[in-house]
Amino acid sequence: QVQLQESGPGLVRPSQTLSLTCTVSGDSIGSGRYYWTWIRQPAGKGLEWIGRVYSSGSTKYNPSLGGRVSISLDTPKNQFSLKLSSVTAADTAVYYCARAPYFWSASWFDPWGQGTLVTVSS
Amino acid sequence: DIVMTQSPDSLAVSLGERATIDCKSSQSVLHSSNNKNYLAWYQQKPGQPPQVLISWASTRESGVPDRFSGSGSGTDFTLTIISLQAEDVAVYYCQQYYYSPPTFGQGTKVEIK
Numbered sequence: 001q002v003q004l005q006e007s008g009p010g011l012v013r014p015s016q017t018l019s020l021t022c023t024v025s026g027d028s029i030g031s032g033r034y035y036w037t038w039i040r041q042p043a044g045k046g047l048e049w050i051g052r053v054y055s056s057g058s059t060k061y062n063p064s065l066g067g068r069v070s071i072s073l074d075t076p077k078n079q080f081s082l083k084l085s086s087v088t089a090a091d092t093a094v095y096y097c098a099r100a101p102y103f104w105s106a107s108w109f110d111p112w113g114q115g116t117l118v119t120v121s122s
Numbered sequence: 123d124i125v126m127t128q129s130p131d132s133l134a135v136s137l138g139e140r141a142t143i144d145c146k147s148s149q150s151v152l153h154s155s156n157n158k159n160y161l162a163w164y165q166q167k168p169g170q171p172p173q174v175l176i177s178w179a180s181t182r183e184s185g186v187p188d189r190f191s192g193s194g195s196g197t198d199f200t201l202t203i204i205s206l207q208a209e210d211v212a213v214y215y216c217q218q219y220y221y222s223p224p225t226f227g228q229g230t231k232v233e234i235k
Binding site: 046047049062064096098107108 | 217229
């Protein structure tokens with residue numbers, strides 16, 4: 001049974017870089033069968049896709065984030081990571097990592113990690 | 123980006139009654155080459171991540187009770203819970219995956235009347 005677990009600082013200062021890691025168990029991120037994605041959800045609000053990485057290392061990001069995003073793989077550790085630069089209070093959210101079937105440029109998400117709350121505040 | 127609009131924003135349904143949630147996309151998510159609708163539904167219970175219920179607009183994921191069903195095509199879709207149970211209290215989201223970036227509806231909160 002595949003499981004994903006987010007980890008990283010819960011508090012980030014404004015203008016700094018948010019860094020999170022997702023550790024995957026029960027599946028290999030190098031298998032080539034899935035995208036590995038990040039999604040966020042501000043408190044009491046809806047869901048926003050941040051971006052995804054494929055086993056080849058190719059990435060795609062949500063243009064709404066204005067080029068502030070970077071997602072990378074660490075295949076030996078079976079982890080993938082998110083970096084979001086120049087954060088503001090608007091980036092405060094629960095951040096989820098999730099797996100998405102690879103068959104098209106986009107997909108549905110299953111399963112999801114439990115999520116980690118990141119607060120941007122001085 | 124494709125805008126997904128759900129209605130209603132919230133609804134209260136008696137136990138055992140039917141709950142219906144609509145989802146409208148700003149462009150068709152029907153792929154003409156395979157006649158599939160690139161639309162998923164999720165359930166999110168308080169304090170938990172979303173869980174996919176349905177993909178391809180009408181295909182239930184493994185383990186999802188058959189009281190959940192999805193229908194629709196093109197731009198108009200519906201999630202139906204035919205006999206609401208207490209454990210179905212949650213927020214439900216639709217999501218299109220035909221276009222990138224994938225986008226979600228704003229969510230519909232389902233409560234017990």
